[in-house]
Amino acid sequence: MNIIGYMQRIGRALMLPVATLPAAAILMGIGYWLQSASGGDHPFASTLGGAGSAIIDNMSILFAAGVAYGLSKDKDGAAAMAGVVGFLVLTTLLSPHAVALIQGQPLAQVSPAFGKINNQFIGILCGVIAATLYNRFAQTELPAGLAFFSGKRLVPILVSLAMLVLALPLLVIWPWLFAGLISAGKQISSLGAVGAGLFGLINRLLIPIGLHHAFYPVFWFDVAGINDIPNFLGGARAIAEGRAIPGVTGMYQAGFFPIMMFGLPGAALAIFQSAKPENRAKVGALMATAALSSIFTGITEPLEFAFMFAAPPLYVLHAVLTGLSLYIAASMHWMAGFGFSAGFVDLLLSSQNPLATGWYMLLLQGLVFFGLYFAAFRWAIVRFNLQTPGREAEEVVPSAPASNDKTALAMAYLAVVGGATNLQQIDACITRLRLTVNDTAQIDEAQLKALGAAGVIKLDQQHIQIVLGPLAELIATEMKALLTVGESR
Structure with missing residues (x-):
């Protein structure tokens, strides 16, 4: 490998x-x-x-x-x-x-x-x-x-x-x-704040290939002595033990809240308004679902993959704005932390933490970033005719599957990726179905998007990632079960 x-x-x-x-x-x-x-x-x-x-x-x-x-x-x-x-x-x-x-x-x-x-x-x-x-x-x-x-x-x-x-x-x-x-x-x-900003920039740039999971432990856990998440969650005890400093601990987390709760939803609105009139209903449903996921849970990949490969300049802009958000939050000492991701639920839970200094200002910062994302994305899409969802010459607009039957959906995914003969390994993380196959050329990306995939990443001839959002692990489990049943017959 x-x-x-x-x-x-x-x-x-x-x-x-x-x-x-x-x-x-x-x-x-x-x-x-x-x-x-x-x-x-x-x-x-x-x-x-x-x-x-x-x-x-x-x-x-x-x-x-x-x-x-x-x-x-x-x-x-x-x-x-x-x-x-x-x-x-x-x-x-x-x-x-x-x-x-x-x-x-x-x-x-x-x-x-x-x-x-x-x-x-x-x-x-x-x-x-x-x-x-x-x-x-x-x-x-x-x-x-x-x-x-x-x-x-x-x-x-x-x-x-x-x-x-x-x-x-x-x-x-x-x-x-x-x-x-x-x-x-x-x-x-x-x-200081510059380091937090660089972390935010690099974190987003690594998402397309999934290596952000190998990068963030250096900052969020005790790999290089930073340990930002556990120290923040430690609250008063961490302060008393000298492991945390109010206004500093949390700097590698706080700036994500304005992006996930406000900035990306602003981008979603810009993509919706930029779609062709005949496609807006379908694009609107996709963007609304992805934006709500980002706001409440901090799961951003379904939204990010909607423009990551269709319009790469927008994704670079998104990475830069993320770095800027972390820099601003860190330099102003507006702190909040998370146990899962920077959504509303985690912001609410962390608001009473003694280390959550000026956390409410992240909401005001978020409103600014909502406008910034909307204006920048709308201008760039129209000015450079970027092919975001709903603007493609031949429309292939990903949509949620019509059926809630996970088994039927897993069977459909199995068929599109080449079935048992093409599959070597099935895995999943929070938002991605990660497959090892004999040949990625056998996989139909258009069909995957028609089934509801937000994005498809072919790393090489054998490794592919299919962005499904929170469904990823459920679909992976169903696919494994189907293959097991097939082998036992």
Whole structure:
């Protein structure tokens, strides 16, 4: 598999542990609201906050389990268990006390890097190794005397041995690697609002190939010492522990709210008004659905893919405006955070967080960006005759499927992508159906859009992504079930 394809798989696998964050955000958000309403300590609020913190504080091991599960060839729980085993073994072997014993030196002389071995970067590393060993040895048969340890039972043993081997070079490499990650994090953080703006720009530019999933952990989690999302959700505790600074923590999140709740809906209105009169009803339904998804949940890909490839200059403009929004929010210290994405629900939940400074100003900023997006998109579409939905010479306007029958829709997608004979692997993230096929040339993009796909990305001759919005995982599950039934006949 090429490097892009493998990074795609890792990015997809990261979505499973990241999907636990909304639970933490809801629990902690409600806790902050109760705390604010009571005007002081509230037992139930503290309980909810503690429950949410339990998720945040254990993100490293969740990454190990989630990545191992997501990268395993058959999505088996044994792979996730192997990821957890690997993480526990490696972090124990490289704990400060263990390192002091191994190196034969006082605990005080052990590199402080080993005090931070329990982090998401190590979790991802353990998950990747566990999945690799699972995919290679899950079907291995041992001699009769050792038959009990054959197959999936063998994998945790092999992972433990692999961690023993890995711990040796990490005794030397980890302090240097950790110092490098922290240095990178400090350099980015030292750019302040400019760094936040660059993050927003690059984040959007990577979405077309899906590598934003591999990019954002550097800023949002504890990969390079920034850890913006967990620190923000930590609220008062994070402030007391010196992990968060009001007006600063959240700078890699806050600027997305004006874009997702206001800017992109403004773009949707411009695309609707720019469509040919005979196509406006169909385009209007598509844009309204995509805009509501962006406003309330922060899921933007169905809307972004409506113009990403049809009118690339608009997407570059969108990326620049996103960077500008993050820069403005960070420079003005208007902060809000999210557990899932920058939609209305997350803004409401985070509004009572002690770190949510001037969050209401993001709404005013959003109104400005609504007008900015609408005016800029409308002018560019008309001035350069860009082929946004409803303006194509031969109209192929994607629309929602007429039927709500997920099985029937999955059967239709199976047929359009070439059926079982062309499919090697079916996966999905939050918004994309990710397929590995024998030949992408067999796939009819027009038919996919007619079924309701917002966009189709052919990465190479074997890897394709179909943007379906929240339906993606449901359709992937139905497709797998249909193929399983077909094989059993």
